[in-house]
Amino acid sequence: MPNEPGDLDNLDMVIEQTRKLFRKLPPSIRPQKGYRSVNSRTPEEARALARAVYFSVKKAEEDGYITKVPGGYKMQWTAAKK
Secondary structure, rough: OOOOOOOOOOOHHHHHHHHHHHHHHHHHHOOOOOOOOOOOOOOHHOOOOHHHHHHHHHHHHHHOOOOEEOOEEOOOOOOOOO
């Protein structure tokens, strides 16, 4: 995989490039996909995780790291000035 960071605006292109690189590797050295069982978290843990994600995203929106754009949202590494 390339060592330079991918452009988040062209994320689909970056993902496709990574998939092409993995397809070139022989199956014996490709990373194995691990699957989580459905029961990996208790309902309390799942609820706590969902709440933590919700409040983190809300805080990122308030701080300007996530901004609404036509057709969705844009994530930035530095906060947008309001």
